[in-house]
Amino acid sequence: MKALILVGGFGTRLRPLTLTLPKPLVEFGNKRMILHQIEALAAAGVTDIVLAVNYRPEVMEKHLAEYEKQFGINITFSIETEPLGTAGPLKLAEKVLRKDDTPFFVLNSDVTCDYPFEQLAAFHKAHGDEGTIVVTKVEEPSKYGVIVHKPNHPSRIDRFVEKPVEFVGNRINAGMYILNTSVLDRIELRPTSIEQETFPAMVRDGQLHSFDLEGFWMDVGQPKDFLTGTCLYLSHLTKKGSKLLTTGKPYIYGGNVLIDPTAKIGENCRIGPNVTIGPNVVVGDGVRLQRCVLLENSKVKDHAWIKSTIVGWNSTVGRWARLENVTVLGDDVTIGDEIYVNGGSVLPHKSIKANVDVPAIIM
Amino acid sequence: MSLQIPHRGKTNGVSPSTKAVILVGGSSRGTRFRPLSLDVPKPLFDVAGHPIIWHCLTAIDKVPTIQDVYVIGYYEESVFRDFIKDASTEFPNLSIKYLREYQALGTAGGLYHFRDAILKGSPQHIFVLNSDVCCSFPLNEMLKMFREKDAEAVILGTRVSEEAASNFGCIVSDPHTRRVLHYVEKPESYISNLINCGVYLFSSDALFPSIRSAMKRRADRPARLYSYPSSDNLENSFIQTNDDDESRSNDGVIRLEQDILSDMADNKTFFVYETKDFWRQIKTAGSAVPANALYLQKAWQNNSEELAKPSANIIPPVFIHPTAHVDPTAKLGPNVSIGPRATVGAGVRIKESIVLEDAEIKHDACVLYSIIGWNSRVGAWARVEGTPVPVTSHQTSIIKNGVKVQAITILGKECGVGDEVRVQNCVCLPFKELKRDVANEVIM
Numbered sequence: 071m072k073a074l075i076l077v078g079g080f081g082t083r084l085r086p087l088t089l090t091l092p093k094p095l096v097e098f099g100n101k102r103m104i105l106h107q108i109e110a111l112a113a114a115g116v117t118d119i120v121l122a123v124n125y126r127p128e129v130m131e132k133h134l135a136e137y138e139k140q141f142g143i144n145i146t147f148s149i150e151t152e153p154l155g156t157a158g159p160l161k162l163a164e165k166v167l168r169k170d171d172t173p174f175f176v177l178n179s180d181v182t183c184d185y186p187f188e189q190l191a192a193f194h195k196a197h198g199d200e201g202t203i204v205v206t207k208v209e210e211p212s213k214y215g216v217i218v219h220k221p222n223h224p225s226r227i228d229r230f231v232e233k234p235v236e237f238v239g240n241r242i243n244a245g246m247y248i249l250n251t252s253v254l255d256r257i258e259l260r261p262t263s264i265e266q267e268t269f270p271a272m273v274r275d276g277q278l279h280s281f282d283l284e285g286f287w288m289d290v291g292q293p294k295d296f297l298t299g300t301c302l303y304l305s306h307l308t309k310k311g312s313k314l315l316t317t318g319k320p321y322i323y324g325g326n327v328l329i330d331p332t333a334k335i336g337e338n339c340r341i342g343p344n345v346t347i348g349p350n351v352v353v354g355d356g357v358r359l360q361r362c363v364l365l366e367n368s369k370v371k372d373h374a375w376i377k378s379t380i381v382g383w384n385s386t387v388g389r390w391a392r393l394e395n396v397t398v399l400g401d402d403v404t405i406g407d408e409i410y411v412n413g414g415s416v417l418p419h420k421s422i423k424a425n426v427d428v429p430a431i432i433m
Numbered sequence: 434m435s436l437q438i439p440h441r442g443k444t445n446g447v448s449p450s451t452k453a454v455i456l457v458g459g460s461s462r463g464t465r466f467r468p469l470s471l472d473v474p475k476p477l478f479d480v481a482g483h484p485i486i487w488h489c490l491t492a493i494d495k496v497p498t499i500q501d502v503y504v505i506g507y508y509e510e511s512v513f514r515d516f517i518k519d520a521s522t523e524f525p526n527l528s529i530k531y532l533r534e535y536q537a538l539g540t541a542g543g544l545y546h547f548r549d550a551i552l553k554g555s556p557q558h559i560f561v562l563n564s565d566v567c568c569s570f571p572l573n574e575m576l577k578m579f580r581e582k583d584a585e586a587v588i589l590g591t592r593v594s595e596e597a598a599s600n601f602g603c604i605v606s607d608p609h610t611r612r613v614l615h616y617v618e619k620p621e622s623y624i625s626n627l628i629n630c631g632v633y634l635f636s637s638d639a640l641f642p643s644i645r646s647a648m649k650r651r652a653d654r655p656a657r658l659y660s661y662p663s664s665d666n667l668e669n670s671f672i673q674t675n676d677d678d679e680s681r682s683n684d685g686v687i688r689l690e691q692d693i694l695s696d697m698a699d700n701k702t703f704f705v706y707e708t709k710d711f712w713r714q715i716k717t718a719g720s721a722v723p724a725n726a727l728y729l730q731k732a733w734q735n736n737s738e739e740l741a742k743p744s745a746n747i748i749p750p751v752f753i754h755p756t757a758h759v760d761p762t763a764k765l766g767p768n769v770s771i772g773p774r775a776t777v778g779a780g781v782r783i784k785e786s787i788v789l790e791d792a793e794i795k796h797d798a799c800v801l802y803s804i805i806g807w808n809s810r811v812g813a814w815a816r817v818e819g820t821p822v823p824v825t826s827h828q829t830s831i832i833k834n835g836v837k838v839q840a841i842t843i844l845g846k847e848c849g850v851g852d853e854v855r856v857q858n859c860v861c862l863p864f865k866e867l868k869r870d871v872a873n874e875v876i877m
Contacts (some may be wrong), residue, residue, distance in 0.1 A: 307660040338779070338796070340814075356780035356797040358814045358853065371795045373780045375814045375853065389764075390782040392816050392855065408782060408801060410818065410855075427833070427857070427872075 071191070072118040072167055073111045073175035074160060075104070078126055083292040086400030089383060092127045094179050097365060098290060099303045100314075100330055100348055105137065107177060107185065112141040114187030116175065119143060120166050122159035123152040157264035161257045162247075176264075178245035179427045180291040182299045183283060184306060185246070193281050194248045196223065200277035201249045203269070205241040206287040214242040215265070217423050219278055225279040230270065244283050293398045293415075297378055300363055301344040304328060315430075323360075335362075336372065354389070362393075371407070379411075382418070395429065451498040451576070452551060453560040455489050456540050459507035468845035468862045469718045472807065474512055476504075476564045479786065480721050481728035482739060482752040482770055484516060488728055489562050492570030494524045499560070502527050503551060504604040505543045507534040541693050545644045556637055561689070563631035567724035568712040569731060575634045575706045578611070585639035585701040588613065588694070589632035591712040595623055597827045602629030602690050606705045613703040616694040627705065629690065630712050639701050647692045717859070719829035719841030721804060725787050725821070726768035740767070748784075757788075762795075778813070785821065795852070803842040806863065812852035817842055820858060833858065838873045 081093030088096065094104035104121075111119060121134070134145045148163040160167065160176065167174045173194060175187060186204070194202040202225075205217055219227040231238050243265065256268055272278040282411045286306050288299035304326035307315050316329040324343030329335070333347045336355035346363045347353065353364070354372035361378045364370065368381045369390040379397040383388060385396060387399075388407035397411045400418035405411060409422055413429030416422060420432055457476040466475040476486040486504070493499055504513060513531045520529055532547045544551065544561065551559060558579065560572060571589070577585045590604050603624040605615035617624050687693070688860035697703045711727045714720060732740055733750035741751040748766030754760055754773045763781040770775060772789045778796035788794065788805045795813040802819030811817055819841040820831055831840045838858045850856055857872040865876050 082578065226457075373782065373799070374800075374815075375816065390816075392799070408784065408799060410816065410857075 071114070071116045071119070071171050071174065072169060073116045073119045073177065074163055074167065075107060075177055075179050076156060076159060077104075077123045079153075081291070084296065084391050086398060086415055087293075087380065089418055090383065090401040092130050094121075095130060095133060097348060098182060098296070099300060099307075100346055101326055101344050102133070103182075103290070104134075104179065106182065107179070108137050108141060108143075108145075110185035110187055111175060114175075114185075114191060116164055116187070117143050118165040118169060119145045120148050121145065122148045122150065122163060124153060128423075142182055153261060154259075155255045155261045155263045157262040157268045158260060160264070161259045162255060164254050167254060171251060173248050173250045176247040178248060178289075180289045181245045181287065182303060183244065183287040184285045185245075186281070186283060187248075188248075189247050190281050193225075197279050199226075199279055200253055200275075201247060201269075201272055202279045202281050203227070204244040204246040204282045204283050205280040206244040207240050208242050209240075210254055210357045211237065211240045211242065217241045217243065219280070220276075226276060227269075227278045227280055227282070229273060230265075237375050240353050241280060241282070245289070247285075283319075293380060294396050296380065297361060297363065297396065300346055301326065301361065304344050304346070348383075392405075397426075445675065449566055450500070450554060450556045451558040451560065452494075452495060452501045452503070452556040453499050453504045453562065454544060454551065455486060455493075455562050455564050456506055457504055457506035457508065457513075457564045459511045459534075459537060465717050466715075467718060468843060468860060469721070469804065470836045471863060472846045474504075474508055475715070477512070478632040478721060479512065479772060479789065480567070480715075480725040480770065481732060482772075483752065485567070485715060485724070486516070487520065487562050488567070489564055489570065489830075490520055490524055490527065490529070490657055492564070492572055493528055493560065496560070496572045496576060498558075498576075499529055499770050500526065501554070501556075502529045503547065504529065504531045505534065505547060506531075507537055508609070509533070521701045528703045537686065539690040539692075540648065540859065541644045543689040545641065545648070545687065548641050552637060552641070559637055559640060560636050561633045561635065566712065567715050567720075567727055568630060568632070568708065569710040570632060571708055572632075572634070572705065573708065574708075575632070578704060578706050579634050579636075582611075582702065582704050584704045586635045586703045588703070588705050589703040590707045591630050591709075592626050593628055593827060594825060595626050598626045598628055600827065602694065603627065604629060604705050605834065610750040611704050611706070613698045613705050614829070616698040618690045618694075627707065629694070633689070639697070641703070643693050643697060644687060645685050647696060648856070649783040651687065651692070659792060669716045671851050714827065717839070718804065719819070719839050721787060722768075722785060722802060722819070722841045723829075725770050726785060729768050729770065747756075757851060761802075763794075772807075785819075806844045806846045807849075808847055810846045811844075811850045812854060814853045815850045816855045816857075817844065818855070818857045831858075833873055836873065839875075 081088035084093050095102050120423045138145050190237045198231045215230050215232045216234050218228050218238050220226045228424035242377045264312035288302055290296045296363045308326050316327050321339040321341045323340045327342040329347040330349040332349045333351040335353045339357045341359045344361045345359045348366040350367045351364045352369045357370050357374045358375045362376045364381045365383045369386045373390045376388045377394045379393040382399040383401045385399045385403040387405045390408045391405045393411045395413040397414045399416045401417045404421040411426040414432055416425040416432045443871045477484045497534040510533055511832045514632045517529050534543050538546050575587045599620055602618045603620055603625045605625045606613050619818050715724050729750035741747045741753045743749045746764045751766040752770040756773045757771045757775045759777040760779040762779045763777045765783045768785045769783050770787045775788045776790045780797040781794050782799045784801045786800050786803045789807045791808045792805045793810045797813055798815045800817045803817045829840055830837050839860050842859050842860045847864050849863050849866040851868045859871050859874050861876040
């Protein structure tokens with residue numbers, strides 16, 4: 071089987087992290103975002119993956135070559151010279167996707183969930199029509215495009231209602247699909263939207279079904295959602311009883327704590343809930359961490375207090391510093407001792423020596 | 434070998450006798466020092482480990498010719514009883530008495546009211562110190578100038594920024610002779626950046642007659658036109674007079690600053706001693722933090738034995754009361770005072786702050802530019818924070834997002850800050866529990 075991952079552009083919404091690494095390589099739950107997807111696809115029997123990108127960072131090729139070897143799969147780049155929307159990239163990658171007659175997966179690189187590719191393929195095969203969209207239940211459907219089914223049919227889609235005023239349903243497009251190769255005949259090589267053009271046409275022909283996603287789902291394309299998505303992912307690991315999580319240590323507080331084995335934790339810390347600590351991170355004594363992500367090689371000095379914050383690679387947080395309210399530190403940022411940062415987005419290689427009292431971008 | 438007895442006026446007829454008066458005001462006047470003055474009268478508030486007024490006495494004690502010290506104010510007698518008892522033991526060479534005004538008489542009015550007590554023993558000179566200033570009180574230097582110039586009055590002056598000057602009494606002096614040529618209290622326009630420090634030395638022969646003539650002038654003049662009207666501030670002076678109508682119509686209220694000094698500049702041999710050392714007013718509660726810092730720095734320069742020994746976790750100057758308990762992993766300083774029986778937990782950081790009696794700071798908390806009130810508790814990983822004000826500034830408020838807020842965070846008596854809670858630029862009245870983050874507020 072084959073898959074296409076829509077990566078797109080530079081991931082500007084996830085800056086300042088994406089000033090250093092392309093978004094698919096940013097670690098989510100101590101694992102690069104793209105690796106979560108590649109693992110799940112490979113496990114479902116996918117052998118060929120196309121990354122639809124509109125730039126080609128060398129750093130990505132290096133990592134992907136590694137994954138090709140690791141999983142015994144082929145990964146190719148499909149590079150748009152002009153933006154082709156969400157459907158155009160499929161046409162551009164037609165050669166790979168039409169390699170054989172099996173259906174192919176399409177997924178948005180920003181989405182995190184418990185990827186259900188195997189069940190999705192089985193469901194798709196069972197209904198026999200051209201396409202299946204993964205849908206997820208949301209609390210406030212009025213903010214999204216909602217899916218409405220045919221009367222008396224559990225999965226065949228009747229229509230899409232964009233930002234419904236009145237309740238028509240609570241299932242939305244989760245940004246993951248499985249499509250027959252025949253769908254490629256419906257797409258022209260031009261900037262075109264799969265949601266606005268391809269899917270409505272398939273719906274008119276009664277060829278599109280929905281598949282309910284179990285568990286969590288989040289678009290983690292921006293820092294606030296990246297943190298929320300991390301909480302959901304960690305809760306999911308807890309629910310599964312994952313061995314990845316750290317338990318039984320005196321400093322663990324409230325659970326959902328993922329600590330890389332190479333990280334060092336000082337004495338009298340209180341860590342959790344919902345904390346991810348990357349490789350070679352050093353956490354000093356008396357540190358309080360909650361709802362935060364410490365990326366590789368970062369350092370948190372004694373008595374610091376961190377909440378709702380992403381600490382970038384190689385960054386240092388000073389003693390008695392306090393970071394909160396979706397603060398994001400880019401690569402190699404230094405926060406001075408006793409400094410307070412409230413919702414600061416700090417670009418790489420900056421040193422912060424005065425309080426950031428209100429949310430601000432520190433260039 | 435005979436013992437050298439310090440020369441005191443009483444025991445040595447050669448040395449002219451000097452007396453000192455400390456003006457302490459009263460509780461109804463200490464409102465700007467709230468919320469701290471709700472529980473302790475401002476003169477008795479501890480900075481650098483001692484009551485504000487104690488720092489005045491220390492300076493007075495260094496003048497060999499002073500024996501009698503009068504504390505004049507309109508607090509009840511009981512307020513100063515314990516302090517005077519303790520101070521009498523600590524300063525055995527001084528005789529300290531509290532003289533209570535039963536009504537506010539003004540700074541000069543109070544002096545005049547108690548003239549018989551003050552003039553008893555015919556002192557030649559009288560020092561008058563306002564208790565709400567923090568400075569090095571160079572009294573001996575003032576006395577030296579007084580004698581050299583054969584003066585009738587010497588005022589302590591200091592230079593401030595031009596912008597700040599109009600908040601104080603401004604002095605124009607002859608740059609060579611240092612004689613005071615002109616004195617204006619809080620002028621509308623810029624007059625001089627040499628300001629009145631609230632510390633004076635008068636000859637007895639000049640002071641009381643001056644007050645008497647001011648009282649006479651007052652009686653002769655219609656109350657409403659008391660001020661110094663000039664063509665461009667007529668309207669303003671009228672309003673001011675109107676505002677103060679009640680006190681103005683009261684014959685007893687005579688203030689040194691408004692009513693005496695200007696007149697002395699015209700009629701007396703009046704000089705200014707300009708100090709280059711530190712000087713601050715202690716008006717608002719927040720001003721206790723810079724005052725604490727300045728007195729601690731002074732104690733540090735004088736190698737005071739009272740201060741905590743510097744170490745990796747003690748950045749001098751730091752005062753820790755002998756009965757306080759500070760965990761060795763806590764990092765303190767600079768400019769920190771820890772009061773009696775206060776406890777400071779492991780991994781705590783305290784900088785530029787005053788922690789008062791019986792307060793508790795739990796582990797890993799951070800206290801910066803703040804005052805932690807008596808018996809108050811700061812939770813683990815909490816952050817209580819004010820904002821530093823420039824050393825040259827005489828303000829204790831700052832503008833944040835267009836709103837004036839207190840620079841120093843103050844917790845009144847028995848307040849509580851929950852674990853991990855952040856309190857920034859707040860003033861918290863006594864007995865409040867802060868369970869959520871707060872910033873830029875007064876918490877009633």
